[in-house]
Amino acid sequence: MSVKTFLKTPSNKVFFVIVLLLLAAPLFLSVFRINLLGKFISYAILAMGIDLIWGYTGILSLGHGVFFGLGAYAMGMYLKLEAAHGKLPDFMAWSGLEKLPAIWAPFSNPLSLIFIVLIPAFLAAVIGYLTFKNRIRGVYFSILSQALSLIFVVLFIGQQAYTGGTNGLTSFRTMFGLPLAADNTKYLVYYAAVFLLFIVYLYCRFLIGHRFGKILIAIRDGENRVRFSGYDPAVYKIFVYISSAVIAGIAGAVFVPQVGIISPAEMGIVPSIEMVIWVAIGGRGTLIGAVIGAILVNGLKSGISESFPEVWSYFLGLTFIAVVIFMPEGLVGIVKKYAGRIAIRREKKDKTAEKAPSVN
Amino acid sequence: MNTYFLQVFNGISVSSIFMLAALGLAVTFGLMKIINMAHGEFIMIGAYAAYIIQNIFSRYLPASIFDLYFFVAIPASFFLAGIFGWVLEKLIIRHLYGRALDSILATWGVSLVLQQLARSIFGAPNVDVKSPSWLNGALLVLPGLQLPYKRLFIMLLVIACMTAIYFLMYRSNYGRKIRAVMQNRAMAASLGINTRKIDACTFAFGSGLAGIAGCALTLLGSIGPTLGTNYIVDTFMVVVLGGVGSLWGTIAGGFLIGTGNTTLEFLTNATLGKVLVFTLVILFLQWRPKGLFTINSRSLDE
Numbered sequence: 001m002s003v004k005t006f007l008k009t010p011s012n013k014v015f016f017v018i019v020l021l022l023l024a025a026p027l028f029l030s031v032f033r034i035n036l037l038g039k040f041i042s043y044a045i046l047a048m049g050i051d052l053i054w055g056y057t058g059i060l061s062l063g064h065g066v067f068f069g070l071g072a073y074a075m076g077m078y079l080k081l082e083a084a085h086g087k088l089p090d091f092m093a094w095s096g097l098e099k100l101p102a103i104w105a106p107f108s109n110p111l112s113l114i115f116i117v118l119i120p121a122f123l124a125a126v127i128g129y130l131t132f133k134n135r136i137r138g139v140y141f142s143i144l145s146q147a148l149s150l151i152f153v154v155l156f157i158g159q160q161a162y163t164g165g166t167n168g169l170t171s172f173r174t175m176f177g178l179p180l181a182a183d184n185t186k187y188l189v190y191y192a193a194v195f196l197l198f199i200v201y202l203y204c205r206f207l208i209g210h211r212f213g214k215i216l217i218a219i220r221d222g223e224n225r226v227r228f229s230g231y232d233p234a235v236y237k238i239f240v241y242i243s244s245a246v247i248a249g250i251a252g253a254v255f256v257p258q259v260g261i262i263s264p265a266e267m268g269i270v271p272s273i274e275m276v277i278w279v280a281i282g283g284r285g286t287l288i289g290a291v292i293g294a295i296l297v298n299g300l301k302s303g304i305s306e307s308f309p310e311v312w313s314y315f316l317g318l319t320f321i322a323v324v325i326f327m328p329e330g331l332v333g334i335v336k337k338y339a340g341r342i343a344i345r346r347e348k349k350d351k352t353a354e355k356a357p358s359v360n
Numbered sequence: 361m362n363t364y365f366l367q368v369f370n371g372i373s374v375s376s377i378f379m380l381a382a383l384g385l386a387v388t389f390g391l392m393k394i395i396n397m398a399h400g401e402f403i404m405i406g407a408y409a410a411y412i413i414q415n416i417f418s419r420y421l422p423a424s425i426f427d428l429y430f431f432v433a434i435p436a437s438f439f440l441a442g443i444f445g446w447v448l449e450k451l452i453i454r455h456l457y458g459r460a461l462d463s464i465l466a467t468w469g470v471s472l473v474l475q476q477l478a479r480s481i482f483g484a485p486n487v488d489v490k491s492p493s494w495l496n497g498a499l500l501v502l503p504g505l506q507l508p509y510k511r512l513f514i515m516l517l518v519i520a521c522m523t524a525i526y527f528l529m530y531r532s533n534y535g536r537k538i539r540a541v542m543q544n545r546a547m548a549a550s551l552g553i554n555t556r557k558i559d560a561c562t563f564a565f566g567s568g569l570a571g572i573a574g575c576a577l578t579l580l581g582s583i584g585p586t587l588g589t590n591y592i593v594d595t596f597m598v599v600v601l602g603g604v605g606s607l608w609g610t611i612a613g614g615f616l617i618g619t620g621n622t623t624l625e626f627l628t629n630a631t632l633g634k635v636l637v638f639t640l641v642i643l644f645l646q647w648r649p650k651g652l653f654t655i656n657s658r659s660l661d662e
Contacts, residue, residue: 060461130642134649139395139460143596144642150593151638158631269593273468280465313476320469324462325455 006205010339011288011332015201018291022194031183035258038190040298042254045193045200047278047294048287049247052204054276055284056213057240058220059137062272063145064248066152067120069267071249073156074115075256076169077107079180083173090171095161103162110176116253117246124245128238135234137223149272156264168263175257186258193254197291200247204287207243216240217285277316281323283332292331362505367622373511374580375598375618376518381573381591382598383525383610384566390542390604391562394453394463398471399595400588402567404478405444406437406574407583411482411489413437418490427492430575434517437575438568444474445567449560471588478585486584495579510579517576521569522611529607538562601641603651612652617641 006012022041026034046068053059080089081104088100106112127148131141156163163169178185207213218226219233226233256262265271275294282293305312327333385399410433417429448470456463495513498506529535540548541555549555577583577591594617602613617637625633645651 058461060464062464127642130646134646136645136649139389139464140600140645140649142395142461142464143600144645147593147597147638147641151635154631154634158629269589273465276465310476310480313472313479317469317472317476320472321452321466324466324469325452328462 011286012205014288015291018288019194019198022197023191026187026190031186034190035186036302037295038186038193038258039255040295041190041193041197042251042258043275043278043298044291044294045197045254046248046251046275047282047290048200048204049244049251050275051279051284051287051290052207052216052247053240053244055279055286055290056208056220057216057237059237059241060139060142060276061145061241061244062142062269062276063148063152064244064275065267065269065272066149067124067245067248068252068255068275069152069156069262069264070119070123070252071116072252072256072262072266073163073169074107074119074249075113075253076172076262077104078110078113079172079175079256080169081108082175083171091164091167091169092161095165097161101162113253116249120245120249121242124242125238128241132234132237132241146269146272149267149269153264153268156267164263166264168261168265169256170261170263172257172260180257180260189257193258196250196254200250201287201291203243204247207240208287212236274316277320279330280328281319281330283330284328286330286332289330289332296331362502364623364626365505366507367626368619369507370511371618371622372615373514375614375621376515377573377576378591378595378598378617379610379614380518380521380576381570382595382602382614383522383607384569385595386599386602386604386606386610387538388563388566389599390606391538392453392457392559393460394456394563395460395467396453396563396566397464397468397592398448398474398588399467399567399570400590400592401471401474401478402441402445402570402588403574403577403591404583404585404588405441405474406571407489407578407587408478408482408574409433409437409440409571410575410578411487411583414489427494430492430495433578434572434575437571439571441571441574442564442568446560446564448567449563453563454556454559475585475588482585484585486582488582489578491579514576514579517572521572522607525569526607534558534561597638597641599651601644601651603653606651606653609651609653 007016022037025037029037046064049067050061050064053061084090086108088097089104092100106115127145131137131144136144156168157166159165172180174180175185175189178188180186180189208216215226215231215236219236223233252262255266278293278297279290280293281297282291283289301312301316304315323330329336381399381403384402385396388394388396410430413433413436414429417426417432448467452466452470453463456466491510495510498508499512500506527535529538537548537553537558540551540553541558545555574583574587577587598610598613598617600613601616602609602611620637620640621633624636627633628636648654
């Protein structure tokens with residue numbers, strides 16, 4: 001795809017508008033709101049990863065909270081060690097550890113941030129290989145992935161001395177020497193989030209725009225036909241699962257410095273399925289839908305649930321039922337439908353105008 | 361050794377509850393290819409039904425017959441959960457046939473609504489259901505080894521339900537129709553079976569079973585709006601391990617998960633035990649991707 005056609009595609013145009021709005025947002029909003037928006041951006045990155053695997057490939061993973069959490073914990077461990085200044089992090093001392101455990105040791109080095117990507121990728125590769133190679137698919141995969149998120153929550157809560165237990169990792173102070181509480185650092189982190197959103201979008205667009213993306217869609221719509229045409233769907237599925245896990249890990253790493261805490265509550269079953277909701281509401285199978293869905297739903301959530309927490313549960317539940325049953329294409333689907341109708345009407349007008357002389 | 365035996369006994373009595381819940385899930389999935397994430401909420405509805413019945417007995421009826429409330433609570437929880445299931449099928453599930461993945465998402469929305477409903481009606485904190493006095497105490501098998509009556513009663517209840525289900529599924533006209541629809545829906549329909557009606561009845565029946573499971577759970581601890589969520593994943597694992605739509609598979613899966621969980625937890629610790637069980641299930645599926653018991657079929661996509 002050349003740059004020109006890339007820029008002309010309507011969904012890309014919408015994405016650029018969103019990015020421009022996000023870049024301009026600090027001019028209008030308070031630091032508190034910007035911080036919140038930054039959190040939503042991390043969710044939007046995550047949602048694109050889920051869209052890649054669910055919207056395009058048709059694999060419903062209900063365990064993406066795990067990858068998000070792993071990326072976030074990798075970031076959190078680094079920040080925690082930076083806050084500890086060479087001493088033992090506080091919660092380890094409370095749990096009776098005397099020296100830094102081996103799995104924590106590498107995280108004193110900034111290079112260890114590569115684990116944000118490597119750990120989710122490795123886990124996804126193992127799980128993906130074991131399931132997709134054996135043609136475990138559809139709801140079976142969804143159930144297993146859900147169990148995965150349960151297991152990780154149990155594991156992270158249980159190993160309190162290594163993970164901080166239910167409280168997770170918190171009270172970070174600085175990031176690469178910059179104080180996290182300062183406004184300037186917050187803006188910096190926010191812009192980094194927008195930048196990563198942009199990069200991840202380009203990556204997903206690139207994947208989908210090429211032959212690889214066509215095969216993903218083919219796997220979604222008729223896996224057996226793909227297999228009979230001589231492709232091995234498992235390889236493609238494993239690759240897209242890894243990509244999606246890495247994106248989730250990056251999203252987790254973006255999340256931590258803005259929110260200042262990561263706990264097992266962020267990676268459990270309920271948040272994992274909520275992530276899928278964002279994509280469903282925005283519009284599955286369209287990257288822009290995932291981005292809009294994540295930002296919109298979370299924006300509404302912080303708006304509604306702050307004042308009426310009860311209403312939020314009903315609202316979320318009912319919206320979800322309605323979206324899945326009556327508008328499986330999500331918001332983007334509705335827009336497309338109406339935009340399509342207008343375009344058809346215009347075409348008809350043009351055609352009648354063209355035809356008119358020939359009748360005479 | 362005795363502690364281990366007691367652990368396994370406890371594990372089996374809890375997993376027998378899963379079996380009951382999982383059976384409803386396995387049959388609805390085998391029949392309609394619908395995954396009902398709100399199944400856990402039917403467990404919760406059954407538990408609250410027992411709570412309501414208990415309150416009615418303690419408030420309006422003489423104290424002498426209070427202990428009998430549980431015999432009213434069991435059918436009450438079955439019917440209440442069954443009615444909810446029927447309504448859910450009529451309102452939502454029927455739009456989702458053939459969309460298995462979407463059914464997971466939509467029914468999860470249902471579970472959110474039902475949980476919030478329970479929270480609005482009964483309040484967020486857990487409530488206790490007082491067990492009938494004849495279930496307190498334990499059966500002394502060996503010195504140092506006591507089997508609590510409550511857990512024995514639960515196992516008897518589950519065995520009774522399983523027997524009833526066996527006769528219903530394999531010895532009755534209705535069961536024959538269910539199995540026919542499960543094997544080949546189009547063929548069953550052309551032979552004059554009203555598949556829509558079978559679906560609705562089976563869904564309601566499966567929900568009712570979850571209700572009984574919830575009623576049994578009230579004997580083991582306090583209940584709250586999120587009761588179902590705690591059990592749903594284990595229930596799903598039972599279904600995956602046992603194979604979909606098979607009575608024997610569900611029983612075997614329930615036993616394996618129950619004893620496996622408790623054995624591994626006994627040998628290691630609660631956290632590692634759960635992780636190991638999950639790993640073992642994944643490894644097991646390498647060998648038999650469709651679970652323990654499967655219905656043989658030549659179709660490409662099952």
